[in-house]
Amino acid sequence: MKILNTAELGALPKTVATPAYDRSNVTPGIVHIGCGNFHRAHQAVYLDDLFALGESLDFGLIGAGVRPTDAHMRDTLAAQDWLYSVIELDQGHSAARVIGSMVGFAEIAPGNIDLIAHMASPATKIVSLTVTEGGYFIDPATGTFSPDHADIQADAANPTAPNTAFGAIIRALHIRRDAGLQPFTVMCCDNVPHNGQVTRDAVVGLAHLSNPELAAWIAATVAFPNSMVDRITPATGDRERGLARDFGVQDAAPVTCEPFRQWVMEDYFPAGRPALEKVGVTFTPHVDRFETMKIRILNGGHAIIAYPAGLLGIDLVHDAMGDADIRAFLTKILETEVLPIVPPVPHTDLNGYKTLIINRFSNPEVADTTRRLCLDGSNRQPKFIVASIRDIRANGNAAPGLALLSALWCRYCCGTDENGAAIPANDPNWDMLQARAVQAKLRPSAWLEMITVYGDLAGDAGFAAAFTQALNDVWANGTRATIKAYLAL
Known part of the structure; x- marks a missing residue:
C-alpha cells in the first residue's frame, strides 16, 4: 500500500470516493488558518462537494498556520499532494472519501x-x-x-512581522489597501458566540494599537460574517490511521467524523464567495439563533457529560451516554434549564434538536473521547455553560444542574478521578485551575472567584449557595451519588 498522493488516486479501492473533478483546474481563493481535523472535515468537505459540481473552482484552499506545530501538518499534507481522507462513521455503516479542495499550504515561519x-x-x-x-x-x-x-503587545510593537493570525491579517490588509486591492472577507469558523464580531474586534483592536487610521479603515471596509459550524470530529491517532488502512488508504493525516454536518452563515462577502448554498450551507440573517442553540445544547451538552464521565473513569463519549445516570443528567439539564432559555430558531424544533444531539453523542463508531471534551474548560465554560447560567438567573430561576456541573468541573481540575487515577493537565491554565480547585475543597467560593470564568457570579448568593452545596456533596458522597440525588429532585 503506497502513501496517498495524486498518482495513487486511481489505484485506490472503488469503495473510496475520490475527487470528482480535475484538481488542476482548482485555483486558490481562500486562505484558511488552522488546518486541524474540524476544518478538514467541515469547510474543506463542503468545498470538495461544490467543486464536484463544477462550481466555484477559483475558491481552492491554501492551508496556513501561525504556530511552529502547524509545520508538522504542512509537511504531512505536502507529502500527500495536499490530499487526505475523511471517514464518516455511523452505527452499522462507514464511508471513506479523499478530499482534494486544498491546493497548497503557506510556509510556517516567524x-x-x-x-x-x-x-x-x-x-x-x-x-x-x-x-x-x-x-x-x-x-x-x-x-x-x-x-x-503578550502576543498582542508583541505584534503591536512589530506590525510588519506579526506572529498572531490577527497580526498577519492586518498586515495583509494593509498591503492590499496600499496596492489598491479590495479587502478580503474574514470568515471565522470557530465555536465562538457572534464569531464574526469577535474576530472583527480582535483584528480592529490589534490594528488600533499600532495604526489607528488603518484600524478605522478595516472597521469601515472589511466584512466579518457571523457563522455557526457543527460536526463532531475526534482527534486522529493510531485507530484512525488504521481505519484508513482498512479502506485501503495509507494516509498519515486521516480525519474521522460523524455523518452529520451543518454550516449556517450571514451572506456578507463583498469580495465574492463560493456557491455553498448548492451543497447544503444555510445563508441567513438569523445566525445568532442557530448559534445560541448549538452552543448551549451541543457544546454545553458535551461539558455536561464529559466531566462526570472523566471523574468516573469513562473514556469514550458513547460509553458515557450508555451510563444511565450521565444520560439522565444530560437530559434533565437540557430539558429543565437550557431549552427554556434558548430563543426560537427558524424552521427548527428545539426538542427535536435536543434528541438529535443525544443520538449524535451516542454514536459508538465515532469513538470520541471524554478527555477531548474536557479540554480547555477555562475558555469553553464561559461560552458554553456560564452564559446559560447567567440567562437562567436573569429570568429569576435556579440552575441546580449547571451548578452541579460547575462543581464537577472544579472536582475534575483537582487532578485525580474517583478511582485515584491522575488526570493529566488538560487546560492551558491547568496549574491555576488545580490550585483553585484545591482551595475550593475547603472554601468553595474560591472557584467562583475566578473572574475570568464566572465574572460577578460569585456575588449571586443563590447560585453561590447551589454551587457550594453541590461541591460539598461531590466531595462527601461522590459523583454518581450526587448526580442521583439531583435526578431525584
Missing part, C-alpha cells in the same frame, strides 16, 4: 511572511480561521477583546 503574501494576493477573496475558542484574546470579564496579552 513573521508569517509567506502567509501574508498568500493573503495579500489578488486571488484571495476569503481568509477563514479555526484557531480554537481560546484563540481570540477575549477578556472573559467583559466579553470583549483584551489588548494586554
Whole structure:
C-alpha cells in the first residue's frame, strides 16, 4: 500500500470516493488558518462537494498556520499532494472519501511572511480561521477583546512581522489597501458566540494599537460574517490511521467524523464567495439563533457529560451516554434549564434538536473521547455553560444542574478521578485551575472567584449557595451519588 498522493488516486479501492473533478483546474481563493481535523472535515468537505459540481473552482484552499506545530501538518499534507481522507462513521455503516479542495499550504515561519503574501494576493477573496475558542484574546470579564496579552503587545510593537493570525491579517490588509486591492472577507469558523464580531474586534483592536487610521479603515471596509459550524470530529491517532488502512488508504493525516454536518452563515462577502448554498450551507440573517442553540445544547451538552464521565473513569463519549445516570443528567439539564432559555430558531424544533444531539453523542463508531471534551474548560465554560447560567438567573430561576456541573468541573481540575487515577493537565491554565480547585475543597467560593470564568457570579448568593452545596456533596458522597440525588429532585 503506497502513501496517498495524486498518482495513487486511481489505484485506490472503488469503495473510496475520490475527487470528482480535475484538481488542476482548482485555483486558490481562500486562505484558511488552522488546518486541524474540524476544518478538514467541515469547510474543506463542503468545498470538495461544490467543486464536484463544477462550481466555484477559483475558491481552492491554501492551508496556513501561525504556530511552529502547524509545520508538522504542512509537511504531512505536502507529502500527500495536499490530499487526505475523511471517514464518516455511523452505527452499522462507514464511508471513506479523499478530499482534494486544498491546493497548497503557506510556509510556517516567524513573521508569517509567506502567509501574508498568500493573503495579500489578488486571488484571495476569503481568509477563514479555526484557531480554537481560546484563540481570540477575549477578556472573559467583559466579553470583549483584551489588548494586554503578550502576543498582542508583541505584534503591536512589530506590525510588519506579526506572529498572531490577527497580526498577519492586518498586515495583509494593509498591503492590499496600499496596492489598491479590495479587502478580503474574514470568515471565522470557530465555536465562538457572534464569531464574526469577535474576530472583527480582535483584528480592529490589534490594528488600533499600532495604526489607528488603518484600524478605522478595516472597521469601515472589511466584512466579518457571523457563522455557526457543527460536526463532531475526534482527534486522529493510531485507530484512525488504521481505519484508513482498512479502506485501503495509507494516509498519515486521516480525519474521522460523524455523518452529520451543518454550516449556517450571514451572506456578507463583498469580495465574492463560493456557491455553498448548492451543497447544503444555510445563508441567513438569523445566525445568532442557530448559534445560541448549538452552543448551549451541543457544546454545553458535551461539558455536561464529559466531566462526570472523566471523574468516573469513562473514556469514550458513547460509553458515557450508555451510563444511565450521565444520560439522565444530560437530559434533565437540557430539558429543565437550557431549552427554556434558548430563543426560537427558524424552521427548527428545539426538542427535536435536543434528541438529535443525544443520538449524535451516542454514536459508538465515532469513538470520541471524554478527555477531548474536557479540554480547555477555562475558555469553553464561559461560552458554553456560564452564559446559560447567567440567562437562567436573569429570568429569576435556579440552575441546580449547571451548578452541579460547575462543581464537577472544579472536582475534575483537582487532578485525580474517583478511582485515584491522575488526570493529566488538560487546560492551558491547568496549574491555576488545580490550585483553585484545591482551595475550593475547603472554601468553595474560591472557584467562583475566578473572574475570568464566572465574572460577578460569585456575588449571586443563590447560585453561590447551589454551587457550594453541590461541591460539598461531590466531595462527601461522590459523583454518581450526587448526580442521583439531583435526578431525584
